[in-house]
Amino acid sequence: MDEIxxxxxxxxxxxxKDISKHIKVEIGNSVVRRFADGELKIKIEENIRGRDVFIxxxxxxxxxxxxxxxxxxxxxxxxxxxRITTIIPYYGYARQDRKDEPRVPISSKLxxxxxxxxxxxxxxxxxxxxxxIQGFFDIPVDQLYAAPVFIEYxxxxxxxxxxxxxxxxxxxxxxxxxxxxxxxxIPIAIVDKRRTGPNQSVVYNIIGDVSGKTALIYDDILxxxxxxxxxxxxxxxxGAKEVYACAVxxxxxxxxxxxxxxxxxxxxxxxxxxxxxxxxINKKIKVLSVAKLLGExxxxxxxxxxxxxxxxxxxx
Numbered sequence: 001m002d003e004i005x006x007x008x009x010x011x012x013x014x015x016x017k018d019i020s021k022h023i024k025v026e027i028g029n030s031v032v033r034r035f036a037d038g039e040l041k042i043k044i045e046e047n048i049r050g051r052d053v054f055i056x057x058x059x060x061x062x063x064x065x066x067x068x069x070x071x072x073x074x075x076x077x078x079x080x081x082x083r084i085t086t087i088i089p090y091y092g093y094a095r096q097d098r099k100d101e102p103r104v105p106i107s108s109k110l111x112x113x114x115x116x117x118x119x120x121x122x123x124x125x126x127x128x129x130x131x132x133i134q135g136f137f138d139i140p141v142d143q144l145y146a147a148p149v150f151i152e153y154x155x156x157x158x159x160x161x162x163x164x165x166x167x168x169x170x171x172x173x174x175x176x177x178x179x180x181x182x183x184x185x186i187p188i189a190i191v192d193k194r195r196t197g198p199n200q201s202v203v204y205n206i207i208g209d210v211s212g213k214t215a216l217i218y219d220d221i222l223x224x225x226x227x228x229x230x231x232x233x234x235x236x237x238x239g240a241k242e243v244y245a246c247a248v249x250x251x252x253x254x255x256x257x258x259x260x261x262x263x264x265x266x267x268x269x270x271x272x273x274x275x276x277x278x279x280x281i282n283k284k285i286k287v288l289s290v291a292k293l294l295g296e297x298x299x300x301x302x303x304x305x306x307x308x309x310x311x312x313x314x315x316x
Contacts, residue, residue, distance in 0.1 A: 003051050003052065004023075004025050004051070004052050004054065004298070004302050005028045005046075005048050005051045005052065005053045005054070005081070006019070006020060006023075006025050006026070006027050006028055006054050006056070006298075007027065007028045007030050007044070007053065007054065007055045007056070007072065007076075008027055008030075008056055008057075009032075009055065009056060009057025009058075009065070009068055009069055009072060010032055010057070010065070010068060011057055011058045011059075011060065011065045011068075011274075011275060012056045012057050012058050012087075012089060012275070014272070014275055015056065015058075015089060015272055015273075015275070015289075015290070015291060015294075016056045018272075018289055018291030019056065019291045019294050019295045019298065021291075022291050022292050022295035023295040023298060023299055025298075028044065028046055028048070029044070029045040029046050030042070030043060030044045030045055030072070031043050031045060032068060040064065040067060040068055040071055042068065042071040042072050042075050043075065044072075044075050044076060044079055047079075048076060048079050048080070048081045049079065049080040049081070050080065050081075050082045051081055051082055052081075052082060052083050052085070052302050053076050053081040053082075053083065053084045053085070054085045054087055054298055054301075054302075055069065055072050055073060055076065055084065055085070055086055055087065056087040056089070056294075057069040057072065057086075057087075057088065058088060058089045058090040058092070058273055058274055058275075059088055059090065059091060059092035059093065059111070060090050060092050060249075060251060060274045061092065061251075065092070066092060066093070066111070066114075069086070069088070069115075069118075070114055070115070070118040071118075073086060073115070073118040073119040073120055074118050074119055076119060077118070077119030081119075083121045083122070084119050084120055084121050084122075085120075085121065085122045085123075085124060085298075085301055086115060086120040086122070086123050086124070087124045087125070087294060087298070088123065088124070088125045089125065089126050089272075089273035089274070089290060089294065090125075090126070090249045090273040090274050091108075091111075091125045091128055091129070091133070092111070093107040093108055093110075093111045094107075094108045094111075094128060094129035094130060094133055095107075095108075095129055095221075096108060097109075097129065097130040097132060097133055098132075108129075108130070108133050108136060109133075109136045112133065112136035112137050113136075115137075116137060116138065116139055120139060121139060121140075122139060122140045122141075122142070122301065123137060123139065123140070123141045123142070124141075124142045124144070124294070124297055124298075124301070125141070125142070125143055125144070126143070126144045126145070126146055126248060126249075126271075126273055126290060126293075126294075127143070127144075127145055127146055127220045127248040127249065127273075128143050129220055129221060131143075142297065142301070142307055144290075144293055144294070144297060144307075144310055146248040146271050146273070146290055146293070147174075147177070147178050147181060148181075148293065149271060149288050149289075149290055149293060150178070150218075150246045150269060150288070151178070151181050151182060153269060153288055154182060154216070154246075155182070159182055159183055159186065161212070161213050161214055161241075162182070162183075162186050162213065162214050162215075162216055163186065163187050163188065163189050163208065163209070163210050163213045163214070163215055163216070163240075164176075164178055164179035164182065164186055164187075164188045164189075164216050164218055165188070165189045165190070165191065165208075165210070165215050165216060165217045165218065165231060165235065166188060166189070166190045166191065166218065167191050167217055167218075167219045167227050167228060167231050168190075168191060168227070169190060169192070171218070171219060171220070172188070172190055174218065174220075175188050175190075175218050176188055178218050187208065187209070188208060189206055189207060189208030189209070189210050189215070189235075190206070190207040190208060191206060191207075191230075191231045191234060192205040192206070192207055206234055206235070206238045210235050210238050210239060210240040211238060211239030211240070212239060212240075212241055213240055213241060214240070214241055214242050214243075214244065215232075215235040215240040215242070215243045215244070216243075216244045216245070216246070217231050217232065217235075217243065217244070217245040217246070217265075218245075218246055218247075219245070219246075219247045219248075220247065220248045220249060221247065221248070221249045221251065222247035222249065222250050222251060222252060222256070222268075222270065223251045223252075223253050223256070224253050224254055224256050224259075225252070225256040225259045225260055225263075226259075228245055228247065228260075228265070228268075229259055229260070229263045229264075229265070232245065232263055232264040232265045233263070233264055235264070236264045242266050243264050243265050243266060244265065244266055244267050244268075244269075245265050245267070245268045245269070246268070246269040246270070247268070247269075247270050248270070248271055248273060249270075249271070249273050249274055250270035250271070250273075250274055250276060250285075250287075251274060252276065252280050256280075257280050257281070257282055257285065258282075260282070260284055260285065261282050261283075261284055265284065266284070267284055267285075267286060268284055268285050268286070269285075269286045269287075269288060270285065270286070270287055270288070271287065271288050271289070271290045272287055272288070272289050272290060272291075273290060293310065296310055297310055
């Protein structure tokens with residue numbers, strides 16, 4: 001296991017190129033083709049026997065991104081890789097992490113089983129939607145946080161009179177840690193919302209003082225944008241001076257970019273865990289790279305060094 005082999009899935013090809021430049025490891029040769037009926041055909045085109053293999057692929061929709069990753073891992077396993085570390089910048093199908101109503105799957109557990117059976121020896125991901133997903137695996141799971149990437153960006157500006165906003169009660173711990181990293185005196189506020197259906201929510205109340213302050217909403221997933229836009233409107237209605245927002249995983253489904261453009265949000269900062277084409281980026285949306293973060297983790301895993309310094313959040 002004396003040599004790293006780095007491979008890129010289709011979805012994360014550009015991110016993998018950035019990681020490759022950062023850690024100075026070339027991307028391995030592989031091809032993703034299709035049979036005439038559209039089925040995926042994966043081939044690793046170099047010897048990986050006994051190697052330390054890292055496969056990078058986010059599992060955002062369509063579902064074929066997940067299938068491609070599973071086939072890639074199976075190919076590496078059958079090619080006698082010594083260890084397969086599966087890097088999933090965005091872990092898809094994570095929002096159904098428990099049985100909260102009758103006759104529904106626990107999709108994030110099913111995905112964990114599929115990843116393990118397909119050959120993963122270790123999982124590396126960023127900002128899981130739910131911490132408990134780590135417990136669905138019987139192999140090591142390292143969860144990194146994108147917070148340091150955002151903090152480096154926001155520290156370049158004056159942070160006087162800011163308030164960090166948690167978009168719901170479930171993100172309070174993350175918002176508090178984020179605020180403490182930005183500055184010890186930065187307070188937090190909480191949006192009291194109710195889910196009325198998939199991708200639908202209603203804001204009922206704001207817990208905390210946002211009057212006259214610059215509100216910074218911090219969330220993990222931005223899908224249709226409804227929750228974040230609703231929170232921004234509530235901030236302004238409660239006297240906030242202006243509203244900024246950041247989200248780790250920018251799905252930006254349907255007309256989300258247009259809705260963001262028309263919203264009270266002055267700037268939305270996201271990461272490249274999910275690739276964004278030019279059609280989904282406008283002048284309000286800024287993309288930051290997690291390549292350095294993932295690259296550092298890859299090298300530490302390869303050298304059997306601790307990566308806790310990369311994923312530990314500030315304690316409450």
